[in-house]
Amino acid sequence: MNMTSLLSGKTAVVTGASAGIGEATATALARRGVNVAMIARRESRLQTIADRLEAETEGSTLVLPADVSNEDEVQAAVEHTVEAFDGIDVLVNNAGIATGHETVENTPTEQYRTVMGVNVDGVFFMTRAVLPFLRETAGNAIFVGSFAGQYPRPGAPVYAASKWWVRGFALSLAGSVGNDGIGVSIINPTEVRTEFGKEYRDEISQDRFDPDEVTNPETIAEAIAFAAEQEPPNVVNELDLYRRDKFTPF
Numbered sequence: 001m002n003m004t005s006l007l008s009g010k011t012a013v014v015t016g017a018s019a020g021i022g023e024a025t026a027t028a029l030a031r032r033g034v035n036v037a038m039i040a041r042r043e044s045r046l047q048t049i050a051d052r053l054e055a056e057t058e059g060s061t062l063v064l065p066a067d068v069s070n071e072d073e074v075q076a077a078v079e080h081t082v083e084a085f086d087g088i089d090v091l092v093n094n095a096g097i098a099t100g101h102e103t104v105e106n107t108p109t110e111q112y113r114t115v116m117g118v119n120v121d122g123v124f125f126m127t128r129a130v131l132p133f134l135r136e137t138a139g140n141a142i143f144v145g146s147f148a149g150q151y152p153r154p155g156a157p158v159y160a161a162s163k164w165w166v167r168g169f170a171l172s173l174a175g176s177v178g179n180d181g182i183g184v185s186i187i188n189p190t191e192v193r194t195e196f197g198k199e200y201r202d203e204i205s206q207d208r209f210d211p212d213e214v215t216n217p218e219t220i221a222e223a224i225a226f227a228a229e230q231e232p233p234n235v236v237n238e239l240d241l242y243r244r245d246k247f248t249p250f
Contacts, residue, residue, distance in 0.1 A: 006229050008033030008058075010137075011085040013078070015068050015126060016095030018045040021144060021192060024221035025092055030059030032225060037062040037081040037088075040095070060085075068095045068122030069114075071129075078129040088133040090228045093123045093166070094144045101155040112158055119162035123169065131177065138181035138232050142224055143170040147190040147242060174237065183235035185227035189220050190242045215241060 012029050016022035017038035026036045030053040038046050043065035050061040062084050066073040081088060097118045099111060127141060134141060148156065149163030167186055174184035191214040220241060227236040 005032035005034075005225075006231065007090070007225070009035075010089035011035040011037065011081065011087060012090035012092060012228065013037045013039065013081055013088055013126070013130060014092040014094060015039045015122070018042045018049065021189075021217045021220045021224075022092075022094045023049055024217035025094060025224050026061075027053060027057075028218070028221040028225045029090070029228065030057040030061065032229075033058050034090070035060045035062070035085045037064055037077070037085070039064045039066050039068065039077050041065060041067055068126055069117035071121075071125045074122070074125040075129050078126075078133075082133060087137055088130055089137045089139040091126065091130045091134065091139070091141045092144070092224055092228075093126055093142065094224075095122055096144065096162075097159075099156050099159040102158075104157055107158055115158055116162055119159070120165050123166055127169075127173065131182070134182045135177070135180050138183075140183040140185060140228050140230065140235070141170075141173070141177075142185045142187065142227050143167070144220070144224070145170070145186045145188040145238075147188060147240075147246070150188060150240075171238075174235075178235075181232050183227075183230055183232070185230075185236040186238045187220060187223050187227065188238065188240045188242075189215055190246055191215065192217055192220060214243065 012034050014022055014026050017026045018040035026038050030036050036059055040046055046063045050063050053061050064077040066077045097115045099115055143166055145167045146163040148160040149167040153160035170184055170186045223239055223241055230236055
């Protein structure tokens with residue numbers, strides 16, 4: 001299904017595009033006629049998604065296997081995107097890694113560095129590389145935050161801290177690039193039914209929750225697309241997508 005959209009013909013970079021929110025976002029944007037550059041580590045999975053989107057939508061795709069925590073790979077991916085599509089209008093910083101429910105004392109150094117490398121360094125590297133092109137197009141930088149980045153999460157302090165960083169970085173960035181015409185948006189979901197957590201959790205969210213128990217990635221993707229559609233001088237500053245029972249007593 002293709003949709004009429006202000007985004008038609010524009011170019012978006014989506015990180016973590018091989019599954020979950022990233023895949024759903026690539027799909028939602030491609031259905032709006034967007035050229036989508038998809039970044040993730042799993043090239044075969046990205047290619048499968050790209051083939052589907054090319055067959056089902058009017059959007060063009062670009063498969064860019066890269067680790068966002070590696071600044072050289074990020075820079076190369078951004079350069080390939082600009083070469084292929086002649087610019088960038090939207091950045092979706094979605095790639096992220098969850099932790100298990102370790103205490104600070106029991107968190108291995110390797111896990112800490114990996115999570116911070118993707119959730120913090122990766123967001124910084126991608127944003128730094130794409131900003132010059134968003135300035136040219138008065139584009140939108142969209143950050144996938146989290147409920148954990150707004151409220152204390154005693155069971156996952158490293159992951160929560162990384163999402164607090166993402167939110168603080170995005171809000172500060174908005175203050176520094178708004179006069180350049182760049183929109184900065186933060187989308188904060190609660191639990192989402194995806195593969196998220198596969199690296200360090202015993203059970204991924206896709207298996208922990210029933211289909212109707214938590215938010216589906218397509219819902220988050222539509223919120224991201226809504227933010228991406230905003231044109232100057234307007235912007236979605238921050239959008240929270242919470243379960244209706246999130247604040248009820250248990």
